[in-house]
Amino acid sequence: MADPMKIRAQMKGDVAEVRVLMAHAMETGQRKDNAGNLVPAHFIQQVTVEVGGKLVIQGQTGTSVSRNPVFAFKVKGAKAGDKVVVNWVDNKGDKRTDEAAIAA
Amino acid sequence: MHPKNLALAACAALPFLAATQPAQADADRRAVAMAVIKKDFEPRGQAGLDRLAEDGLQTLCNRTGNNPPAYVAQRLEADQMAGIRYPSDGKLLGDWKQGEQIAQSGRGFTWTDNPGLPVGGNCYNCHQIAPKEQSFGTVGPSLYQFGKLRGNGPDIQKYVYGKIFNAKAFNLCSEMPRFGHVGALNEQQIRHLVALLLDPESPVNK
Amino acid sequence: MRIALILAVATATAAALPIPGWAQAKAAARKPPPPAAAPKAEEKDAATLEFEKFRAEMEDSNPAELFEAKGEELWKARRGPRNVSLAESCDLGLGVGVVKGAYVQTPRHYPDAGAVMDAERRIVWCMVEKQGFNFDDIAKRPFASDTHTPDITSLVTYVAAQSKNMKLAVPLDDPKVREAYEIGKEIAAYRAGPYDFSCNTCHGADGKRIRMQALPNISTPQGALRGVQGWPGYRMTGGVMLTHQWRMGDCFRQQRFPQPKYASDAVAYLLTYLIGTANGLEYKGPGIKR
Structure with missing residues (x-):
């Protein structure tokens, strides 16, 4: 199973700052291993973020995103205590969902 | 031994002791360090264990903190100089x-x-x-x-x-x-x- | 409630951010140099400054945290043939299960093992002696590669993170630790191999560089600190988490030496010298490296 994400969410004024760290190999499919064989593509394809029960991001990602990527964004209208739920699905069908509450 | 002679002997011995005591401790530790290096490395790729052995020059530089006495340094430099092989055709300038x-x-x-x-x-x-x-x-x-x-x-x-x-x-x-x-x-x-x-x-x- | 998404930035750890920074720095570095003048000792060049800016940004979201989280799970889980957790069996020097502040107080001498051990070596010892893992299995692939991060790396990252912003305090008043320090100092000075290099060839004087890479002088507390800070570190090149043990081995590689054995006295003594020299200075926790 995929390793957990690290989610940090904090109110800054009336805006919530959210940072998500995802553990993923993000293989492009173009890299060769030491033996010279192509490493098959393996990357996160879909990311969704819900804040306080509402979908705020539905995004598609590709092979240009690095290994163990960081996503940072700001959400207006959220409040301390709201739940941030992040979900990703990769091209092999692996998925992971983690959540955190927005800190004051 | 006469007390005066004893005092003289002690005086003579002092600088010697002062000079060799820490050096001796260093030498002991260096010996331990070399034994540790010898037991704790393994060959990998082209880097074999033979590379851990010192050649004479390395030994001298290691023993003297890279500051050998001039008379020894000069002789060994001459040895190193003698080992330089210049091109037989005398051409030294390439591209x-x-x-x-x-x-x-x-x-x-x-x-x-x-x-x-x-x-x-x-x-x-x-x-x-x-x-x-x-x-x-x-x-x-x-x-x-x-x-x-x-x-x-x-x-x-x-x-x-x-x-x-x-x-x-x-x-x-x-x-x-x-x-x-x-x-x-x-x-x-x-x-x-x-x-x-x-x-x-x-x-x-x- | 109306939630508006005002900004979404995908920061790719290796790709998106550094390119503009480096491109600028490289462009700046193309300016013609003053004739025959090598840069002064502590003068920071454009590339270094750019990288420091980038690093500061990355430290806020260091992927090392992922390994820290994994390490915490591993530390607390019952594992190995004996099905015990490290949390209930492993003494890093401050008591069984105590991780807070343990990393900055290693290497130290462990009477139960009869050896001076750095944190990584000690955790390996616990995995073998307490959990029943086989040492050779761990030592076979001790460091992370682009496809695999061993458990020990995550464990070390977790333990190191529990010493964040604490002062390095290698117990050098313990005579056995002091002896390890002195032997480590000799190892650092030992010249051999095809290029006559020792650790000190590169790391024994102030203000030196190899190419653009500034070389810390490990014989001074500040220089030694630079050799300690950021390890274990997440290396953006390749995206791998690497430990201080790995770093010592890579120095020997560049020194053209053979490889130091994993979790050996030689590496523990060298780390005792390095970290001990930086005693009293603040360790910032797992870092991020180029």
């Missing part, structure tokens, strides 16, 4: 363009290097050389304008060739590797490096 490529390459001798590939000169790792290359190290002195400042006659050619072949012939505990002595660079490669530093057409001297 500076190839020299630049050799100077750029830091490849060679590590356990991840392919032993079949040519070894680089590692020159820019430690020296400023041609002005275009801004990614240069500062462990060694700048060689920019080397030939412009010193000329490019036979004496300086011989000096540069010898220095690259075996820097220890000129300064026994120099930090610079002995590229020719250990077979890292061959005659032709050293010639190209001599040209990089001395050829008036080389960017080093522009």
Whole structure:
């Protein structure tokens, strides 16, 4: 199973700052291993973020995103205590969902 | 023994003790350190355990904190000098363009290097050389304008060739590797490096 | 409630951010140099400054945290043939299960093992002696590669993170640790191999560089600190988490030496010298490296 994400969410004024760290190999499919064989593509394809029960991001990602990527964004209208739920699905069908509450 | 003689003997012994006591402790620790190194390394790739053994020069530099007494240093430098093999045809100046490529390459001798590939000169790792290359190290002195400042006659050619072949012939505990002595660079490669530093057409001297 | 998404930035750890920074720095570095003048000792060049800016940004979201989280799970889980957790069996020097502040107080001498051990070596010892893992299995692939991060790496990252912003305090008043320090100092000075290099060839004087890479002088507290800070570190090149043990081995590789054995006295003594020299200075926790 995929390793957990690290989610940090904090109110800054009336805006919530959210940072998500995802553990993923993000293989492009173009890299060769030491033996010279192509490493098959393996990357996160879909990311969704819900804040306080509402979908705020539905995004598609590709092979240009690095290994163990960081996503940072700001959400207006959220409040301390709201739940941030992040979900990703990769091209092999692996998925992971983690959540955190927005800190004051 | 008469008390006076005893006092004299003690006086005579004091400087000796002061000088040897810490040195002795260091020597003991060095012996332990070498035993630890011997037991705690394993061969990998082209880097075998034979590389852990000191040659005579390394022994002397290691024992003296890279500061050997001048009379010993001079003799050993002479030994190193005698081992420098100059090209039999007497031609010391090669092609500076190839020299630049050799100077750029830091490849060679590590356990991840392919032993079949040519070894680089590692020159820019430690020296400023041609002005275009801004990614240069500062462990060694700048060689920019080397030939412009010193000329490019036979004496300086011989000096540069010898220095690259075996820097220890000129300064026994120099930090610079002995590229020719250990077979890292061959005659032709050293010639190209001599040209990089001395050829008036080389960017080093522009 | 109306939630508006005002900004979404995908920061790719290796790709998106550094390119503009480096491109600028490289462009700046193309300016013609002053004739024959090597840069002064502590003068920071454009590339270094750019990288420091980038690093500061990355430290806020260091992927090392992922390994820290994994390490915490591993530390607390019952594992190995004996099905015990490290949390209930492993003494890093401050008592069984105590991780807070343990990393900055290693290497130290462990009477139960009869050896001076750095944190990584000690955790390996616990995995073998307490959990029943086989040492050779761990030592076979001790460091992370582009496809695999061993458990020990995550464990070390977790333990190191529990010493964040604490002062390095290697117990050098313990005679056995002091002896290890002195032997480590000798190992650092030992010249051998095809290029006559020792650790000190590169790391024994102030203000030196290899190419653009500034070389810390490990004989001074500040220089030694630079050799300690950021390890274990997340290396952006390749995206791998690497430990201080790995770093010592890579130095020997570049020294053209053979490889130091994993979790050996030689590495523990060298780390005792390095970290002990930086005693009293603040350790910032797992870092991020180029």
